[in-house]
Amino acid sequence: MRKPKVAFFDFACCEGCQLQLANIGDLLLDILQLIEIVSFREVMSEHSDDYDIAIVEGSITTPHAVERIKKIRKTAKILIAYGSCAAIGGVNGMKNQFELEDIRKYVYQDKAHSFETIATKPLHQVVKVDYEIPGCPVYPPEVVKVLKAALSGLPYQVPDQSVCNECKLNENICFFERGITCMGPLTRAGCNSWCINNGNICYGCRGMVSNPAVNGAMEILKKYSISPEWIANKLDMYNKSREQDKTDKK
């Protein structure tokens, strides 16, 4: 059987998710036995426009990027949104809470006109996406899981339950019990409560569960005297681009 040809692409992002691949270590060499990488700007000079699977990191933030991702979609049989920037917009989405003209001028002053920018979009708001791997950065075991699914033609669903499910199993003390707000109850699981295991709060990097327990959450907020606006602001750190999903559905 011919090895599937895989190409990596990046848009507005930090490239940390591509780097996560190098952090898989020796397993990387095993994965490389199963696929043929034809394009990966970070590590190789060769480039090919003939590929089966496109693994795309980053958000769409310029008109040029819109055209480029459409072109990639046309070529790729399978398109994987790799990392939070690609899957949900991620931190790039925070830009959307400002007037674009204002934020351009703040950073680039009188050079602002050189920097074209549009509201941050995750890939699925521009093209059809076959697999999503959220996470900032991606969680390597989930990457392996999704690659296996993609290579064998099976579907993969990002868990639609909250991080709390995994966090409880890891026996962490709940941050709310310690007077600190945590995005765990609203955020999709699949990272094995990575941040909370290391003593920090969940920042919501994997995106919101589709049906959050709003009543329960409101009760928690009331119990600990936390204002809903406070939570909304925290959610915006990764999930601001979500608002365009709602607009699109109207």
Place this chain on the structure above:
Amino acid sequence: MSKNVKVNVEYLTRVEGHGNIVVNVKNGQLEECRLEIVEAPRFFEGMLRGRSIFEAQHITSRICGICACAHTLASVQAAEDALGFKPSPQTIKLRKLLLHQEILDSHLLHIYLLVAPDLLGVKSFIPLIDSHNKVVRRALRMKKAFNDVCDILVGRHVHPISCIAGGFTKLPNEKDLDSMLSILKGIQPDMDATIDLLATLTFPGFERETEYVGLVNHNGEYPLLEGEIGSTDGLRLSKKDYKKVTNEFIVGHSSAKHAKASRESYMVGALARYNLNHQKLHPKALKTADSLKLKPMTVNSFLNTVAQAVECVHSLEDSIAILEDLKKSGVDQNEAVVVGLNEKGTIPVRAGSGVGAVEVPRGILFHHYEIDEKGKIVNANCVIPTGQNLNNIEHDMRKLVPEILNKTDEEITLAMEMLVRAYDPCISCSAHFLNVRFIGR
């Protein structure tokens, strides 16, 4: 000699935009020589406004996946400076250990992924998997080792979790210290082999005197995390005055700001640090410098890669020393902080302005925040090392091109590529894959 050369090198930068090297020689005279960088902007400084100072580390870490720990360390230093918070000696030790891992990881990535393929005459590390399997496995093994130490120390290397303003949310226990020690000691032979590999490299001969800028201090420590700003031209400034060093100015041909201090341009990074502070390196690193024939006040930018290798030895040895020291003193687990967004007021908040100045792999990195009395960020500024080096790279190119005009197009291109690559700029990965067009030759 009368000769026309027009080089137009285009390559993708690390964030989707692109940079160009443009060289134009008419009748043997250099008419134009410049490096243009255009990146798809992500507006981090703009996005920080209105966010809590306690979110700054988490957000700015996302500026770069390769140097997330570096941005983290500059960010927490700036935040604590603004808040008037003094980190504990234990916190500082652990941060120094983290910075060493960042330097090791980044320098090795540069040496193996960018330099080794050049040395072995291939276009990427992928063909090396077959031809030089041992070298590739060693590179991955070393990369994984420093990554594993980061996993233990801060949860992960890409976007560290537990290193925040105020201290660490989780502290290594005795078993963790032992694991980190055994990983780092286990990698020493690989480090020796890396130095041996580098010793076989021949770097282009090139000289241009410039100003070297980096942190300096008044004690015997090779300054990476702490210090004031200094230069080989005798500049000495408090980190609060960083703008007097960077003097960012806008040039017509490039959308990236340029920097200059005492003369037309300056260089930051491993070679600058070596030239400024070489006598403070670990003895084993000094020996390495000797064996690689690196001497103080080296003015050949190509040798930045060699200075990186010397720093790798220093960082590995000093990491081991820090860990052994921590093992002796023990880690006080009571220092673990639970901060979140400081809902409990764990850290007193005040209005203020703070600067972080940290020597990260590519040079001195500045973060500057202004916060209001509630701890909300009012203004933010980040000056990255690659930006500071751009002007110096251009000046190098202007000196280099006339010196190599008798070479072939291919050789000129390769020399320009290697020069840009030597600075290990954030765009270095892409700089390896320049699409080159020669016009009018």
